[in-house]
Amino acid sequence: MSTTAPNLVVPHSAASAAHGRPIVRLDHISKTFSNGTIALKDMSLTIGEGEFVSLLGPSGCGKSTALRIIAGLGEATTGRVEWPTMSHDAAGKPEREIGFVFQEPTLMPWATVFKNVWLPLRLHGLSKTAARERVMAALEMVGLEKFADSYPRELSGGMKMRVSIARALVTRPRVLLMDEPFAALDEITRQKLNDDLLRLWEQFGWTIVFVTHSVFESVYLSSRIVIMAARPGRVIDELSVDAPHPRGISFRTSTAYSDYCRQASESLLSAIGANDHL
Amino acid sequence: MSSMDQTSVAAAPQEEKVASPGGGIAPSERALRIIVPVVMLVALVGLWEWYTTAYNVPHYILPGPDLVAQSMINDWPVLSQALLVTLKITFAALGIALVGGVLIAILFAQSKWIELALSPYMVILQVTPVVAVAPLILIYAPSTQAALLICAWLVAFFPVFSNTAQGLKSTDHNLLNLFELYGASRWQTLIHLKLPAALPFFLAGLRIAGGLALIAAVVAEFAAGSAGAGSGLAFRILESQYRLNIPRLFAALLLLCGTGVAIYGVTSLLSHLLLRRWHESAIRREN
Ligand SMILES: Nc1ncnc2c1ncn2[C@@H]1O[C@H](COP(=O)(O)OP(=O)(O)OP(=O)(O)O)[C@@H](O)[C@H]1O
Ligand SMILES: [Mg+2]
Numbered sequence: 001m002s003t004t005a006p007n008l009v010v011p012h013s014a015a016s017a018a019h020g021r022p023i024v025r026l027d028h029i030s031k032t033f034s035n036g037t038i039a040l041k042d043m044s045l046t047i048g049e050g051e052f053v054s055l056l057g058p059s060g061c062g063k064s065t066a067l068r069i070i071a072g073l074g075e076a077t078t079g080r081v082e083w084p085t086m087s088h089d090a091a092g093k094p095e096r097e098i099g100f101v102f103q104e105p106t107l108m109p110w111a112t113v114f115k116n117v118w119l120p121l122r123l124h125g126l127s128k129t130a131a132r133e134r135v136m137a138a139l140e141m142v143g144l145e146k147f148a149d150s151y152p153r154e155l156s157g158g159m160k161m162r163v164s165i166a167r168a169l170v171t172r173p174r175v176l177l178m179d180e181p182f183a184a185l186d187e188i189t190r191q192k193l194n195d196d197l198l199r200l201w202e203q204f205g206w207t208i209v210f211v212t213h214s215v216f217e218s219v220y221l222s223s224r225i226v227i228m229a230a231r232p233g234r235v236i237d238e239l240s241v242d243a244p245h246p247r248g249i250s251f252r253t254s255t256a257y258s259d260y261c262r263q264a265s266e267s268l269l270s271a272i273g274a275n276d277h278l
Numbered sequence: 279m280s281s282m283d284q285t286s287v288a289a290a291p292q293e294e295k296v297a298s299p300g301g302g303i304a305p306s307e308r309a310l311r312i313i314v315p316v317v318m319l320v321a322l323v324g325l326w327e328w329y330t331t332a333y334n335v336p337h338y339i340l341p342g343p344d345l346v347a348q349s350m351i352n353d354w355p356v357l358s359q360a361l362l363v364t365l366k367i368t369f370a371a372l373g374i375a376l377v378g379g380v381l382i383a384i385l386f387a388q389s390k391w392i393e394l395a396l397s398p399y400m401v402i403l404q405v406t407p408v409v410a411v412a413p414l415i416l417i418y419a420p421s422t423q424a425a426l427l428i429c430a431w432l433v434a435f436f437p438v439f440s441n442t443a444q445g446l447k448s449t450d451h452n453l454l455n456l457f458e459l460y461g462a463s464r465w466q467t468l469i470h471l472k473l474p475a476a477l478p479f480f481l482a483g484l485r486i487a488g489g490l491a492l493i494a495a496v497v498a499e500f501a502a503g504s505a506g507a508g509s510g511l512a513f514r515i516l517e518s519q520y521r522l523n524i525p526r527l528f529a530a531l532l533l534l535c536g537t538g539v540a541i542y543g544v545t546s547l548l549s550h551l552l553l554r555r556w557h558e559s560a561i562r563r564e565n
Contacts, residue, residue, distance in 0.1 A: 108471070119460070151556050
């Protein structure tokens, strides 16, 4: 699939994505941890099918918490998460096809890179030989096919993160949740992975929720940016980025791009300014 | 994506060196690792020999190493028989302790109610001195051998159990989240996540339990005071003491020490082999 020219497959332009049916809806979500921290307060958010949504906000504003709640990890204190289009299993749980990239690489240190990426397939009963092709394809996407037999401790921080991304991609999920996946990477690798992620998104029509600190990254990638503020964590602004896809260097150097960046920065500043005691 | 390959290809040659661990020890250091302990041993035996001859120590108080060696050779049939008995009890007890300890630890990890109900008794097992319960066990057990086995098991069980239980509890929460996200069953989570994560803890428990099983096998035999063909090293030590056959006592003691060191060595090696690719404890720090 890596040979397909990106401009031939554009089933989801940003404009059509924004109008996609809602795939997941957060309905007045609040989350209070047992130590009393209010991580999220009354957060509502609807994400449409095929959208690329970035959650942008200062550290500690509850981005990771929101992402975990979307994934069904940890109950919200109040509020509901709905998956209107997904089928439900016998226990009434939605059968979501989710890929999750955690903020930390979260690899099993006792298993090789191959086995780590194989894990999601293995848990669904795929044997090593049956999974081999897909695992290697996922590793190729992140450029780590030569390291299939290495152990995580033999990799650099950025390489571990790429393994973690490969593991999330290997199941070809409909929804991809990514928690600052590229924060530990150098600028060049990061840009490459940004481009690759965009291309995969255009190609497969995934829905992506992407957490980031970086204004530039969020503008470059997203069809919509959700800006959050801390203490308590909440959504304070939204910005839709209507630039066409495929995006590339020409978008990154355009005035439209810098305009979006300025708008996002201003929102973010007001998010931080809303907590000037920080 | 093919466009990404360039970065990784460029990075590969430097990074590949890291992929062969354990090759970093210089040959001279490896030789020293053998030479230093051997020299130390020879020096100690030499000192012992010198002391007994220079001060004319009577051999019923402290026999020289030559006498002990002689006794080891002459009494080998008796001693080896006793060693075999002690070894059998030790390893049988250790084996049962491993299986039982791991199984009960897994049981504890499955339900906090089981844990709540049983943990006081696990602590009681641990804190009661084996010598104190040995007389009771001797009464209840069908044979002396069985009693010794139970005593040794009681002692070896706890470190395996408590370490494994701790290990099963210490699983990385993010990895647990990951398994939950991919719909892993309890069984899959146990096999693919909790047990491997608990392995270093289990192995630490095993190393302690190995030595303790031997100690308990000997202590229990002292308490039981059994005699005859089925008796182990402890009885031979007591017997040698009564008969003032001190060289044989030393020989038996040496066998015990050797066994203990061997058990420790084997369990450490096992631990190293199982962990050398991934766990910090088995890998040299390399920055
Ligand atoms: N397990 C926990 N127990 C208690 N408080 C927590 C826990 N996890 C997070 N918090 C608190 O919830 C708030 C939100 O945390 P979260 O990890 O979601 O922030 P974040 O936006 O992802 O930050 P960052 O960008 O630094 O990753 C923080 O104030 C944090 O202190
Ligand atoms: Mg976070």
